[in-house]
Amino acid sequence: MTVTTTEPAPVAPIPASSSTRLVDRVFKMRELAIFVLLLAMLALTQVGNSAFLSEQGIKDLLLNATILVLVATGQALVVITRNVDLSVGSTLGISAFAAGTYLQGGGHPVVAVVLAVLLGVGFGLLNGLLVSLGQVPALVVTLGTLYIIRGIDSIWVGSRQITAADLPDGFVDFGSGGISAVPWLALIALAVLVSTAYYLKHFGSGRELYALGSDPEAARLAGIPVRRRILLAYTFCGVLAGLAGALYLARFGNVDSGTGSGYELTVVSAVVVGGVVFTGGSGTVYGAALGALLLTSVNSVLPALGVSSVWVLAINGILLILAIAVDRVVALRVASALKKRNARHG
Amino acid sequence: ATACGGTTKSDVKKESGAAASAGKADPNAPTKKGLTVGFLPKQVNNPYFTTADKGGQKAVEALGSTFKEVGPTSATDTSGQVSYVNTLTQQQVDAIAVSAQDPGALCTALKQAMKNGVKVVTYDSDTKPDCRNVFVSQAGAEDLGRTQVQLLAEQIGYKGEIAILSAAQTATNQNLWIDYMKDELKDPKYKDVKLVKVAYGNDDAQQSFQQTQGLLQEYPKLAGIVSPTTVGIKAAAQYLSGSKYRGKVKLSGLGTPNDLRSYVKNGTVEAFELWDPAKLGELAGHASVALASGQITGKEGQTFEAGELGTYTIGKDGVVDLGKPTVFDKDNIDDFDF
């Protein structure tokens, strides 16, 4: 009762390397779509208003995006693991204020940044521990910590505020300065972005973040230290939220108890527009950064075109939907191209 | 308008006039002690309101009564503010001093409060007149609107394009001021001044920031910006001071000395104005106690004592004006701390 007795015949090796490049290219297209959309939008605006892409204009665009890019990078990491951190806005707010208070008291700017980052680490760890040890839904937990951190911030800060006058000049100048059109802050964000992307692609633990977002149970069976990785993602997200807080302080020179509130929806939008899928396991930080750039640019484009601010919100929303729809269509194309290519009959 | 038998706008009568209480005012009634006055700002944690409410506290406590402050943490949480009115009513305070987030939304709750014997004073932002007893106005809206334009026009030499950076589109007082600004600009002496745009930064630092950028990109020849909101003027100042426009584009409007001190010193801002929020709160406190003591009811023409501030007379629709705003510049700014 044997099924078959034919012993296997050797199979021709797979012609692989060319197809790899194709896959790579096709997959990059997902980010490409957003990139093209962004460029088109900027070009159109430039046509409508020649001052838009002046040195100052470019600098403003980059500066506006910096903080969101940083937070979105951290968020992307968390979303890749099939979790979410809604508390980033609160963390940003409290660490910005902490850094501000320290600077107000005559502290050194570098120490202030470190302080903000450390606060970020603390809250990131808190979120990470709650989510990974408790194994409870991240959405609920971080919505909870969003409220908790914001509440603590409000109680601590009260009606105090920190203004540019309280900060060392060097710090504030750093926030708006740079090499011609490229602000220092944007360079920091870029460095963080590139190294995060490199880490995700080329290091084992980076790939494991994708794996456990893709299928947590399979990750456990594959011996991936799931809890430690989730903790890592949250801590990293907290670090970037804290760093973003410090940069926010430098950029706006102005923080109070409301700083960063409501930021979570913007960050999540940026990440989603950037093609990082909410069910985990796919997407890149470059995508998230592009999403952030797109979103903040919209806010600069509309005023520059003289669109009444009454229209801004509606256009914003419609653009957001457009961006995800385009992304989706491209993704479907990719999938069907893959299917055709890999069809086993033919 | 009732063609289909429905209820339309024209069927609804306009009500107006302050809700003067039934009882008569007795200007000589003794000031009651041991009252409780609840202050309900648009937003707690907002430095402006904190200063104002401190003034209120000073007045109320000086008169031998108890002060308390409650309020929502967001300036757009109208339902939150309504619940606080309800709560204060439940707690049977003697008077509520409230800065309304919305002219209509608080009405039902405030009327309910007045029905339960609570006196209602609005300050900074009014409700519909029939929903409160007295409105303590920071300054005549007309004064504020006109003086802001005058201040900026002087700085730009009565010549060039100007823009307004306001808060939310729905902010009642902002809109009123803007109307007066536009009216002031009709004066022939402003024939070379052109208002090109009203932008809205929603009292959010970052949005106000980007709106300022947008204004400058759209109108490269912009000579000046008026921002009749403390958040807006601060954000605009921060942007200008870090950009190539510092000192070239003039900025004026309403701001607090503490916020703008450094920008005045580094030349971004020449002069701006504001009333003293502490005094506004103080006056609201006095008005509350006077109402609760029965010295006034909110009718036009009644007068009451407001301690150091002097004597005030209630105007039309139950409005009390604090007085003219103060102009701050390099020379006097260090004399103020709020």
Added chain:
Amino acid sequence: MTHRSAKDPAPVLALRGISKSFGAVRALRDVSLDLFPGEVHALAGENGAGKSTLIKTLAGVHRPDSGQVLLDGEPVTFHGPADARDAGIAVIYQEPTLFPDLSIAENIFMGRQPRRALGRIDHRATRTATVALMHRLGVELDPDRPARGLSIADQQIVEIAKALSFDARVLIMDEPTAALTGSEVARLFGVVRALREQGAAVLFISHRLEEIFRICERVTTLRDGALIASEPLAGMTEEDLVRRMVGRDLDELYPKQHVEAGEVALSVRRLTREGVFTDVSFDVRCGEIVGMAGLVGAGRTEVARAVFGVDRWDAGEVEVAGRALVNGAPSTAMAAGLALVPEDRRAQGLVMGMSIERNIGLTGLRTTRRAGLMDRGAERSRSLDWAVRLQVKYARIADAVSTLSGGNQQKVVLAKWLATGPAVLIVDEPTRGIDVGTKAEVHRLLSALAADGVAVLMISSDLPEILGMADRVLVMHEGRLTAEIPRSDATEETVMAAATGRAAA
């Protein structure tokens, strides 16, 4: 070929007196097991006997309630799958555990990628190694293709490649062949033999007894979580093994009754879904069991999905009892009397967190209602009735199906569809992972259904099953129907010839 290094009596891995309970269920009671290097060891038992639980205990997924795991004679405690892996134990779990978003290459080497300087991953080496593994298994799978969308069989192959990718001392395979057809099985066995020659210990689970006899030297039988016997296979017959597993003799394995075929119940005409299958036409009559054979990926499942309406078709038509079906609408197909037992029970057949009762009830939402509301009594009795008829082994009908063993889950899927009282029943790999006893039970059931006039289309990769049960055999090759073979002519040779495209019928 039967080579055994019995001269080395020390087991690499051993279990001593292992017990494990899940709540009230005692999945393992005092079980011991020895795995010797250079030996393939079979683990046999009915569904729910505790085989997978035993494996998960060996792999560090479950901690035993009592008893010991010995590695090279030393007691060890595995705190997690990583510990077991580091000890050189490779495991293929019963249910594929792939990362759908990651490429096949990454899936295989996750956590153990070849490294370059500074601990960076060597992507190129990973790909090369994957290509080599695929070559060894004789399959063509693009290493860069994401695992999402792989058929169950391909997933299983990736799992096998994963286990082979590290030169494990112990290889544990929980029903690796359940989704595979003959040629892939043969490949796999070739690889297993090679590993055995190299001195690895292999633990192998399968419900296809002939496979056990083909590759194993020794068999351990479990029944109800208890150890029945551990003995050499030499000299045993299939009947002996079945008796150990079931505790009694088994009736005929393929109890096909002869039925006169009636009216055409299901008629598929020139059905095409671009890039997947082309121009497929066939009929199934009342009372007939039509088998559908083909190699993995031939497109059988895709045809079934399209016929049932889960996927849309691009051209052609489907009629049930003379009435044309709407394209892409499972609900109308169900209303017309069609039922599909899908291939992937976890993804398509069951709602894992839901109770057994409600899973079975899910196909009856249209019928078990009173005045538009759920009739819970009717739902329960319908579910109980079918769970009992299919001998599902459960503690309470309100328990989540996720607590059932793989085979019992399969029975729930069957129950869910049989409960609709279909006129046309399509079953896709109906006995995948089902033990011999139950398999005969399922076959008897299908046979009885056919006798009652139900038209049955049976897709299966288990050739003996097809040959034993089908009145007619349809064979697919690369998306086309290549042969229709009457029962009298159907042999392994004719079917395989058509399936591999070597002969046109």
Added chain:
Amino acid sequence: MADSALARAVRWDTVVGALLIVVLLLSFGFVDGFGNALNLSFLIGNTLPIALIALPMTLLVVSGEIDLSVASTAGLSGAVMGALWNQGLPIETIIPVCLLLGVVCGLVNGLLVTRLGLPSLAVTIGTLAAYRGIAQIVLGSDAVTDFPSPYLDFAAGRIGDTFVPYALLPFLALLAVAVIALHATPFGRSLFATGANEEAARFAGVRVKRQKLILFTVTGLMASLTGVFWALHYASARFDNATGLELSVVAAVLLGGIDFDGGKGTLGGAIAGVFLLGALQNVMSLGDVSAQSQIVVTGVLLVLSVLGPRVVRQISVARAGRRAASAPTS
């Protein structure tokens, strides 16, 4: 997994219900001003908008989707109501128009999700901005307050001197409909299946897309109903009405034990969550707890709502494990 019986014993929705009752009882006894009819009617009236939206939201979340645009839809229908009222249209015409608008908003969400296959979270973050933006375009900076008093009285008033707001009665009717739809109909059953395993539901003949489209549409309808109610209750139609309400709804629904991965939860739990948060806020305000501290309490409650059941389960599992281990194995 192994502990379904234990899991059932510590079902969070019953815990929330019990907690609500405890809070109410304690407040009656110990908090001045809580128990009187006026306060209770305020409490209920101010909680109703959240409760109204929580009804369809619960169903939506059970089926594995979410709609964050609800508050904007409510704002939009309020804005349209104000604009049309300013145009002189009769309110009897305006309200149906607004509800229809809500249906359209919901339909847009639903079509984007079901036809294009976009994730609902992303889509509704987009429409959250878009609908609010349209509201701003429609009504601009106006605040319309002069709605006819019979309507205002209905939306803000209560029956005699009781604690029952008029609006509570229609809400209870809607609640009953929603409870039956979710827990006693085949439709509700299929929602649970879809939420837990959409693929399997499709294979079982559930028309998943149509079902989701219906849910989004109903959610839009209920959101616009809430918008109309809001404008009348607070006698104020502005474009920024109900801003941020979506987070309150989500928080309350989560607190009520609805699992955002879909497939789990009860409507009773969700509504208990809504009123628990409402009651706690009321009590804390009466007790002069500052708004900032109230935020912290809300946050802590949310965290506890997921951590609590988890910890209880872990403890009982550990205990069961110890018992099993100590039992002699034959």
